[in-house]
Amino acid sequence: MTAADAPPIVFVHGTRLSAGQWSPQLAALQADFHVAAIDLPGHGARSAQPWSLNAATEVIASAVDSLGHGPALVVGHSLGGYASLEFARRCPKQLRGLVLAGASASTCGPWATPYRWAVGLVPRIPADRLTRWNDRLLRRLYAPEVVDATIRTGYAFHTLPAAWGEVLGRFDANAMRHVAAPVLILNGEKDTVFRSGETDFLRAHPQARVELIPRARHLANFDDPDAFTDAIRRFALHLPAHKLSAPEQGAPGRPEAQGGREHSD
Template sequence: MTAAVAPPIVFVHGTRFSAGQWSAQLASLRTDFPVAAVDLPGHGARSGQPWSLTSATEIIASAVDSLDSGPALVVGHSLGGYASLEFARRCPGRLRGLVLAGASASTRGAWATPYRWAAGLVPRVPADRLTRMNDRLLRRLYPADVVEATIRSGYAFHTLPAAWGEVLGRFDANAMRHVAAPVLILNGEKDTVFRSGEAAFARAHPQARVELIPRARHLSNFDDPEAFTDAVRRFARELTAAG
């Protein structure tokens, strides 16, 4: 596939992480596709920028435009998936396809209660302690070449309350009705919480389908980078074939 016909792909990271989350995907896909990964407001290189969904959508839009290849396939994980849904609503002309990874659970109602509690708890724990805990966890669970870019970029614990404070109560399957492009709902098989609404999300969109990564959890692109990347690659090629 040549760059002239390949859809550009923009990756949007999850809670507390950064563009570094996608290092394995960028390395594998950049020979076939124009690719970019963003730092959401309050994360990574934008650590000092206040969080808002409006800013998040503007950052995604700017990344799409920077690739200068027309509408993009946007891949969003967790918090980045919900931000990508908002981007799809606000910028339909810039979207060629959407991958929702770990972002097909309603953020409304009782489901949101433990996440509101966690968002309120995080600021009470020293950031350096949270950093050490996250570093140890990632290095224990995943190969260095998968997680070192994430570790180097640090964690946006300070942004978590504002980010999830805005996302919680805002999204459910009805958000899919605002997506004017094909959708791949790509979840880890064992991510029982964030795939809890995947059937409803898929039913709400005429061009949506669900694909599971076997044995993977919420961080499915870390658990099985090759399977995650392959799913994105196949979906991008389907978009190209569909014209």
């Protein structure tokens, strides 16, 4: 695949985080790919917007369109992975490939119990206390260049009940049957909860494969940014070439970087 054939890449962050989660990946990939990292509704720069999967799908679709280079590789982590599955179902023509990171666990039936517990607990804890806990944890575990953008852009604890309330009961391996593009299931080796349905998700899609980041946990792109980015790069470069239609051949060029908490390069 030549550089001209390389797919644009849209990154979709996980629970309570923002586009800042992807700063290591954006920095590493922007020289070779058209890349964007979005804020989901209720998160980051969209903190005041109400959450819904419909709105999340629209945000992802808008980001794909804004890059102006045809269907994109969409990389979704955790909550963002389930939102990306919904995008894949609703907008198949905008999808060239899908990466599910920490999002290959069923949210249905008994598997949803831990999520329901968290959804009920978070609103009972003051947001400033949750912020201090999260900041302290991230600073203890990771280098500043990996997590500074995440800490700076803050957390969306207020959106967590609505977001997971809609996701719970909605996604299992059957969701993979609606994805009309190759899929990489990219998990941290030690992320036992969110890779619990890994085998079922893999079997449900004829063009899916699994790759594990050794010794990594749920935030695999923080635990080993280089290995995570390398997996994205390799998957992107091996996606089938996209044949441009006549309207796409006249599509606008690469946009300038966006400010605020949503990043595009």
